[in-house]
Amino acid sequence: MRVYVAGHRGMVGGAISRKLAERGDEVVTRTHAQLDLTDQAAVRNFFASEKVDAVVLAAAKVGGIHANNTYPAQFIYENMMIEANVVHQAYAVGVTKLLFLGSSCIYPRAVAQPMREDALLTGVLEPTNEPYAIAKIAGIKLCESYNRQYGTDYRSVMPTNLYGPGDNFHLENSHVMPALIRRFHESVRDGIDTVAIWGSGTPMREFLHVDDMADASIFVLDLPSAQYEANTQPMLSHINVGYGEDVSIAELAHLVAKVTGFTGEIVFDASKPDGTMRKLMDSSRLNAMGWRPSVALEEGIAETYQWFCANVVQAAEV
Numbered sequence: 001m002r003v004y005v006a007g008h009r010g011m012v013g014g015a016i017s018r019k020l021a022e023r024g025d026e027v028v029t030r031t032h033a034q035l036d037l038t039d040q041a042a043v044r045n046f047f048a049s050e051k052v053d054a055v056v057l058a059a060a061k062v063g064g065i066h067a068n069n070t071y072p073a074q075f076i077y078e079n080m081m082i083e084a085n086v087v088h089q090a091y092a093v094g095v096t097k098l099l100f101l102g103s104s105c106i107y108p109r110a111v112a113q114p115m116r117e118d119a120l121l122t123g124v125l126e127p128t129n130e131p132y133a134i135a136k137i138a139g140i141k142l143c144e145s146y147n148r149q150y151g152t153d154y155r156s157v158m159p160t161n162l163y164g165p166g167d168n169f170h171l172e173n174s175h176v177m178p179a180l181i182r183r184f185h186e187s188v189r190d191g192i193d194t195v196a197i198w199g200s201g202t203p204m205r206e207f208l209h210v211d212d213m214a215d216a217s218i219f220v221l222d223l224p225s226a227q228y229e230a231n232t233q234p235m236l237s238h239i240n241v242g243y244g245e246d247v248s249i250a251e252l253a254h255l256v257a258k259v260t261g262f263t264g265e266i267v268f269d270a271s272k273p274d275g276t277m278r279k280l281m282d283s284s285r286l287n288a289m290g291w292r293p294s295v296a297l298e299e300g301i302a303e304t305y306q307w308f309c310a311n312v313v314q315a316a317e318v
C-alpha cells in the first residue's frame, strides 16, 4: 500500500511510519513546513498530485494540560481544520481507507470507569481540554458521516495517554510523562533535592507506549471491513486503545524518580490543575479482536529515559 502518514515527524506518526515501512508499505510524507494541513487549497493540491491507497491522520495540535488550557483557540481551530481538510480531500480523490487518531479526552469528565466507547456524548467534558475534545469528537463524526453518506471506510482509534521515543519534552507544554522525565533528570544533574509535581498527585492516568499504539493503529487499519463493522456501529465507530491499568500521578512520579536516579523529596504544587480525576479506557472491544499491548510501564519509562538521554540531552550538549 501507498500510505500517507500525516504527522510523520511526531511521536505517534513517526512510530506508525517506521512500522509501515518495516513491513514494506510505501510511506508518503510531508513536513508541516511543506504542507500546512489547515490550508484547504494546499491539502486539495496534495491529494490531487499524490495517489495514495490509505491515510493515517496522526497530525494534530497536541499538548498537555497547561498547553490545552493556555491555547484553547489553537487547539480547537487547528484540529478541526486539519481533520476537515484531510478527511474531505481524501474522500474527494477517492481514498476509501483512512485512520483517524482521537483521544481519551472525548469522554465526559465524570463518566463510569473504565470508559466504554458508548460513553461518548453522554455528559459534560473536562474544561481544561474541552476545545481539543470537541475537535476530536468532530473528527470521529466526520469519519462516520462520510462512511454513512459516501460509503468510505474511515476508522477512528482513541488512544489513552501515550509516551515513548520522539515525545515532546517541553517543560510546560508537554504531557506529564516527558515533563517528569526531564524535570527529574535535570534535578539529578543539578543536585536539586526537591521536585514539584503539578496538582495533588491523586489523578489517575493510563499510559501506553507509542510502539504499542503504532501496532494497534495498523491492526485496526488492516482489519477486514466485515470484522470492523461487526465490532462497531455506524454511529459509534471508534475504538479505544489503552494499556489496561492506570497509576496515580504520585505513583508515576515515584517510578520516574526511580528510573532517573532521583532520591530527593517529591512535593505537590496545588496551584496547578489536576484535570480529569480518572480516565481509564475500556479496551475490551479491541482486545476481543485480538490486540494486546506488549510494553510494561516501568520498562517503557526506562527505554524512554534512555532515548531522552541519547537524543534530547546529547543534542542540547552539542
Ligand SMILES: NC(=O)C1=CN([C@@H]2O[C@H](COP(=O)(O)OP(=O)(O)OC[C@H]3O[C@@H](n4cnc5c(N)ncnc54)[C@H](OP(=O)(O)O)[C@@H]3O)[C@@H](O)[C@H]2O)C=CC1
Pocket (backbone or CB within 6 Å): 006, 007, 008, 009, 010, 011, 012, 013, 031, 032, 033, 035, 036, 037, 038, 057, 058, 059, 060, 061, 062, 078, 082, 101, 102, 103, 104, 159, 160, 161, 162, 163, 166, 167, 168, 175
Ligand atoms: N501524545 C499523546 O499522549 C496522545 C496523542 N494523541 C493523538 O495522537 C496523534 C499524534 O500525537 P503525537 O504524535 O503525540 O503529537 P506530536 O505533537 O508529537 O505530533 C503531531 C504532528 O502533527 C504535525 N502537525 C501539527 N499541526 C500541523 C499542521 N497544521 N500541518 C501539518 N502538520 C501538522 C506536527 O508537526 P510540527 O511539529 O512541525 O508542527 C507533528 O509532526 C494526535 O492526533 C494526538 O491528538 C491522542 C492521545 C494521547
Ligand SMILES: C[C@H]1O[C@H](OP(=O)(O)OP(=O)(O)OC[C@H]2O[C@@H](n3cnc4c(=O)[nH]c(N)nc43)[C@H](O)[C@@H]2O)[C@@H](O)[C@@H](O)C1=O
Pocket (backbone or CB within 6 Å): 063, 064, 065, 066, 068, 103, 104, 105, 129, 132, 133, 160, 161, 162, 171, 172, 173, 174, 175, 176, 177, 179, 180, 196, 197, 198, 199, 203, 205, 249, 272, 273, 274, 275, 276
Ligand atoms: C493525552 C491527554 O493529555 C492532556 O490531558 P491530561 O491527561 O490531563 O494531561 P497531562 O499529561 O498534561 O497531565 C496529566 C496529569 O499530570 C499532572 N502533572 C503533574 N506534573 C505535571 C507536569 O509537569 N506536566 C504536565 N503536563 N502534567 C503534570 C497534571 O496536573 C495532570 O493531573 C490533554 O491534552 C488531553 O486533551 C489529552 O488528550
